[in-house]
Amino acid sequence: MHAQAEKQTVASHGAEHALPAFPFGWEHHKDRHCIWIVSPEGYIHSRAFEDVALGLHYAFAELGGSAPLVTDPRDWNGRVPIVYGANLLPSVAAQWLPPESIIVNMEQVSAESSWINHRYLGLLKKFAVLDYSERNRQGLAKLGVPAEILDVGYNRHLTRVPQTPVKDIDVLFYGSVNERRKNVLVALQASGLNLVHLFGVYGTERDAFIGRSKIVLNVHHFDAAIFEICRVSFLLANGACVVSEGNIHDPEVAAFAEGMAFCDYDRLVETCIELVRDEEKRSAIASRGFGLMCERQQATILSALMARGG
Incomplete structure (x- = not known):
């Protein structure tokens, strides 16, 4: 039944509303993902995402699953990426990212931010989106991007x-x-x-x-x-x-x-x-x-x- 529902969900990719980030619950997702920090060559500031991404990586492990942290798409190894730093991707990334990919928005949704642009918003509209801030979520909604909240939390590591x-x-x-x-x-x-x-x-x-x-x-x-x-x-x-x-x-x-x-x-x-x-x-x-x-x-x-x- 999950396989049929998954097929229907993926088929809706690109519809007006974003995909839910984690349909079908924990058992479906516990070993399904990697956490990809987009890391263009020579761009050191991708490392700004590390602390929060590590928290999610450790959370998967603590719950009995896995989500390896990677910086190169060649290391996905068949897993579906949870993406940090999607604002660094070109618009054509929508053509090669797996449909079930999840984008974690780490940018402040503000008219002052050069990152909140047509290219990035176009990408967000095509995938499930998670955000750390309710104010961001409301701002994205006004721009036509539905998002769920994933609060930033603690892990002992x-x-x-x-x-x-x-x-x-x-x-x-x-x-x-x-x-x-x-x-x-x-x-x-x-x-x-x-x-x-x-x-x-x-x-x-x-x-x-x-x-x-x-x-x-x-x-x-x-x-x-x-x-x-x-x-x-x-x-x-x-x-x-x-x-x-x-x-x-x-x-x-x-x-x-x-x-x-x-x-x-x-x-x-x-x-x-x-x-x-x-x-x-x-x-x-x-x-x-x-x-x-x-x-x-x-x-x-x-x-x-x-x-x-x-």
């Missing part, structure tokens, strides 16, 4: 940052810089704090800087101000004290309000200065953040999504 006994970095910020981010970084430097900015640094090299930092800073890139849970989750999983721009009345922010130091944009520098001087408060925030992250088990989240057939 993500706790891996080596912590140094002496934190010699006051504030760490990593990521690209536009004008609104630059203004904060310049002000932090002017305040006399030891600020380190990383760009294009990933994996264990980045982890070492996190372990040396009193504070890790998160600043919105776009005015849309969609909470960067994909960036922050790994930090919380490793006991970092995170200072973040954010409105605690935003439901996606409110879920982490007790485990991060949220403030308005114009108070970011002041908040960093206060926390650099208060080790006890930093430690308490980091501890609560780790606890909140641990409550969001990625395996439980994935299992619930599978049960819904989403």
Whole structure:
């Protein structure tokens, strides 16, 4: 019966509504997928997807299945890809991706983002789509792309940052810089704090800087101000004290309000200065953040999504 239903579902590929990501439940999907991080040659920033993709990889394993993490389509080995970084694909990818492929959107859905373009939206409309943010999901729906939510969660293997006994970095910020981010970084430097900015640094090299930092800073890139849970989750999983721009009345922010130091944009520098001087408060925030992250088990989240057939 599943085979017939699957045939009918695949036949509907390209219809107005996207395919469900995981029809037929866990048994059908537990060893059916690989997790593909689109990695164009010479483009190091694909590694920005690693932490969240690893969380999903570990979740499959924890539930008794498998979803190997790959960066080359030649390593799919007959599995159906769950795709991270589809915004890097050409539009012709729709012709050779398996119909059951699942795209995980990691881009903020904002008119300011150059990634939310005709090419990428055209690809999203042809496949099942998962997203980490309800605000993103609503934005995609307005653009004709239905999506399901796959919350970003925790797995114990993500706790891996080596912590140094002496934190010699006051504030760490990593990521690209536009004008609104630059203004904060310049002000932090002017305040006399030891600020380190990383760009294009990933994996264990980045982890070492996190372990040396009193504070890790998160600043919105776009005015849309969609909470960067994909960036922050790994930090919380490793006991970092995170200072973040954010409105605690935003439901996606409110879920982490007790485990991060949220403030308005114009108070970011002041908040960093206060926390650099208060080790006890930093430690308490980091501890609560780790606890909140641990409550969001990625395996439980994935299992619930599978049960819904989403």
